[in-house]
Structure formats: C-alpha cells, structure tokens
Amino acid sequence: MEKTEDELDGAPESPDDESPDASSTSAYGCSVSYSRGQRVIHPDRGTWAEVAAALLADGWNMCVDVTAVDYSTYDGSRDLPDGVAPERFELIASFISHTTRDRLRARVQIPADDPVVSSLYHLYPGTDYLEREVFDLMGIAFDGHPDLSRILMPENWDGHPLRKDYAVGAIPVQFKATAAASTGTGPEAQR
Numbered sequence: 001m002e003k004t005e006d007e008l009d010g011a012p013e014s015p016d017d018e019s020p021d022a023s024s025t026s027a028y029g030c031s032v033s034y035s036r037g038q039r040v041i042h043p044d045r046g047t048w049a050e051v052a053a054a055l056l057a058d059g060w061n062m063c064v065d066v067t068a069v070d071y072s073t074y075d076g077s078r079d080l081p082d083g084v085a086p087e088r089f090e091l092i093a094s095f096i097s098h099t100t101r102d103r104l105r106a107r108v109q110i111p112a113d114d115p116v117v118s119s120l121y122h123l124y125p126g127t128d129y130l131e132r133e134v135f136d137l138m139g140i141a142f143d144g145h146p147d148l149s150r151i152l153m154p155e156n157w158d159g160h161p162l163r164k165d166y167a168v169g170a171i172p173v174q175f176k177a178t179a180a181a182s183t184g185t186g187p188e189a190q191r
Contacts, residue, residue, distance in 0.1 A: 028054050030106075031081035040105045042084045048108050049118035049144075052093075056123050060095040060104055063124035066131055067092050068138040072112070073164045080107075088112035089140055093120065093127075110140055119145040137162040 025032045028051045030041040043051040052063075069090045071078065078086050089110035096103055110117055119142035120127045131142045132151040139160035142148055150157065159166050 031084055033079060033081050035079070035105070038103055038105055040107055042081055042107050042109075044084075045108055045110060045117050048106075049120075049123075051106070052118075052120050052123050055095055055104070055106075059097045059099045061098055062096045063093055063120055063127050063130075064096055065092070065094040066120065066127050066134060068110070068134045068140055068162075070138060070162065070164045080109075085109060089115055089138065091117055091134070091140060115139055116141045116143055118143050119148075121145050136160070139163060 027039070027041055028043065029047065030043045030051060033040045033042065041051070069092065070088060071086065071090060072088050078090075080086055087109035089112065091106075091108040091110055093106045093108075094103060095106070108117060115138075117140060119131055121131065121142070122144060128145075128147075129151060131145055132148065134140050135142060135145075135148050136150045136152050137160055149155065153161065
C-alpha cells in the first residue's frame with residue numbers, strides 16, 4: 001500500500017494559509033508554516049543537511065530550486081513561525097515528490113556574520129549550479145560543495161551584486177545624434 005504524504009512526514013495539510021495553528025505543526029523536526037497552499041518547513045542551519053537527507057529518504061526526490069534573499073533593508077513581516085529567529089539572509093529550497101505529486105519549500109535562516117550552510121550537492125546533484133549562483137550573487141558559502149566558484153561574475157569580481165549593501169553603480173550612456181538633428185532639419189530644429 002502506498003503511503004500518503006501525511007504518513008511520510010507526519011505534517012497535516014492546512015487548506016487555510018492564515019490558519020493560526022498552522023505554524024504550531026512540525027515536520028522533520030522543523031517548524032511548519034503555509035504559504036499560498038504550500039507547506040514550508042523552517043530547519044535551522046545546523047540540521048539542514050540532516051533534514052535534506054530525511055526529505056530525500058521520504059520521497060522528496062528532486063530539489064528544483066535553491067535561492068536566497070537578503071532581508072537587511074526589509075522592515076515588513078517575514079511570516080516566520082514562533083521559535084524561528086529572523087536573520088539577514090534566508091536560503092530557500094523547493095522540493096518535489098514525484099510519488100505524491102506535491103511540493104515542499106524549506107526556508108533556512110543564515111546569519112550575516114557567518115553566511116555558510118551545508119551543501120545539498122551530495123544528496124541532490126542538480127543543486128550544483130544553483131548553489132554556485134547563490135554563492136556568486138549573494139555570498140552564502142555552501143560547505144561541502146565540490147566546486148564553489150563564481151558562475152556569473154568574473155572570478156576576480158569584488159563583492160556579491162544581489163546583496164542590498166552592494167553599490168548599484170552606473171555606466172554612462174552616450175547617444176549619437178541623428179542625421180536630421182545634426183543638420184537642423186528634423187523636428188528638434190523646428191522647436
């Protein structure tokens with residue numbers, strides 16, 4: 001007999017995103033919340049590798065995305081369950097179970113003074129380039145990644161462009177004058 005998703009991880013489904021007791025449930029030793037009908041687990045950084053291994057063992061056989069957010073300039077509510085302390089960075093990973101045809105999101109809080117988290121590469125090899133992109137653009141290092149090098153920016157680039165404290169910069173743009181404007185016969189000359 002095939003196990004249902006609730007039997008796999010023990011977390012009940014909540015049809016109401018704003019359900020007051022939705023954040024009091026737990027799965028894989030993590031607090032659980034709901035966002036737009038999708039279950040979200042909140043593992044701490046120290047147990048992230050063990051939680052990911054448990055997810056894989058329970059049939060969450062594909063990690064489809066790994067990304068990060070810098071909340072350093074955000075003043076709004078982050079909708080974190082009780083007991084989960086907000087940090088500057090948040091790593092977000094999305095998983096799919098092909099057996100149950102369901103999705104699960106994980107949100108891991110990463111402190112600014114030590115932006116390092118365990119790599120998922122040894123469990124989910126498809127996260128190779130996703131983790132490298134997060135490292136390159138956000139500066140979060142993945143412990144255990146086989147080739148944590150820049151993927152979009154040049155190797156000698158200084159800084160991480162998606163951090164909120166990274167200077168925006170500017171490139172001056174020069175426009176060529178059209179032939180009509182330079183001869184004084186175009187609409188610009190008639191004004």
